[in-house]
Amino acid sequence: MIKLIVTDLDGSLLNDKKELPAGFWEFEKQLVQQNIVLGIASGRPHHNLLALFEPIKDHTYFLSDNGSYVTYQGEELLVEMLDxxxxxxxxxxxxxxxxxxxxxxxxxxxxxxxxxxxxxxxxxxxxxxxxxxxxxxxxxxxxxxxxxxxxxxxxxxxxxxxxxxxxxxxxxxxxxxxxxxxxFNANKGVGVKLVQQALGVGYDETMVFGDYLNDLEMMQVAKYSYAMKNAHPGIIAAANFMTSFNNNEEGVVRAICDSLVLEPQQ
Missing domain, CATH: 3.30.1240.10 (Hypothetical Protein, Haloacid Dehalogenase-like Hydrolase; Chain: A; domain 2)
Structure with missing residues (x-):
C-alpha cells in the first residue's frame, strides 16, 4: 500500500507552462481520503512552494532547495547550509x-x-x-x-x-x-528518507517522481520510483518505472491513478 508520494515539480508535476494538472486540487483530496501523504521536492525555494500549494500547505511536506530545507506545518525538519x-x-x-x-x-x-x-x-x-x-x-x-x-x-x-x-x-x-x-549531505533522497522516518513509512510504501539529475537520489529511496517519460536518461536508468505520459500530458497524476485506481479529475 502506498502511504507517501513525493514529486518533483518542473518537468514532472508541472507542465512546460509551469501549470498544475487540471483538477489537481480535487485529485489531491482523493489522496487525503486514502490517507496518502503528499510531499513536494523541488530545487525551487521554500517561499515559492508555499505560495503554489497554499490550499494544502498544512498537510503537505515541502522539500525545497533540492532537499536542503524540509518543513512541515511551518516546522523546520532539516536545514543544511553551505559554508x-x-x-x-x-x-x-x-x-x-x-x-x-x-x-x-x-x-x-x-x-x-x-x-x-x-x-x-x-x-x-x-x-x-x-x-x-x-x-x-x-x-x-x-x-x-x-x-x-x-x-x-x-x-x-x-x-x-x-x-x-x-x-x-x-x-x-x-x-x-x-x-x-x-x-554534501543535502539532496532530495535525504529529504524523502527524513519524511519516511517522521511518518513511519517504508521504502515499499513510497512513490516518487522526477525528471532531472537533481532527482537522482530520490529514485533510490522508493520502490515505486518513476522517471518521467520526458526525463533525463540518467533518471530513466535509475528509476524502477517510467510514466506512460510526459509532464505536458499529466504524467504524474495518470501514473498515480493507474497505480491506486483513482479517478483523474477534469
Missing part, C-alpha cells in the same frame, strides 16, 4: 564563465547581482522574493543553495568547471538552464 567559503568560490568561478549567472538561495529570498534581462526571465519563474545586490560575496545571510543560471546549457557549459567539487559538495544539473550546489 561561506564555498559560496564565494562558486560565485567567483561562475563570473568567469560565458552567460552563467549565480543566484544565492536563502531561507526567505534569493540574491542576484546581475540585471540581465535573460537571467531575470529565467529566475523570476522561481524566485518571487529576491534582492539585487552589488556583490554576492558580501551577502551575510546563511545560504541553502547556490544556483547557476546557465543560458547556454548547464550540463555541457558550466558543469564541467565544477565537477571537481563533487567530493565535498552536492553538484546537480537541475535542468537545461540550472546547475545547483548544496551541502
Amino acid at each position: 561561506p567559503e564555498a559560496v564565494t568560490a562558486f560565485v567567483e568561478k561562475a563570473r568567469t564563465l560565458n552567460q552563467v549567472y549565480p543566484v544565492l538561495c536563502g531561507k526567505d529570498k534569493a540574491y542576484m547581482e546581475n540585471k540581465e534581462e535573460s537571467l531575470l526571465k529565467q529566475a523570476l519563474q522561481y524566485y518571487q522574493h529576491y534582492e539585487l545586490v552589488a556583490d554576492l560575496t558580501k551577502v551575510t545571510e546563511p545560504i541553502l543553495k547556490v544556483s547557476l543560471c546557465d543560458l547556454v546549457d548547464a550540463e555541457t557549459n558550466s558543469y564541467p568547471h565544477f565537477k571537481h567539487y563533487e567530493t565535498a559538495y552536492k553538484v546537480a544539473v537541475a535542468g537545461e538552464r540550472w546547475l545547483d550546489f548544496t551541502a
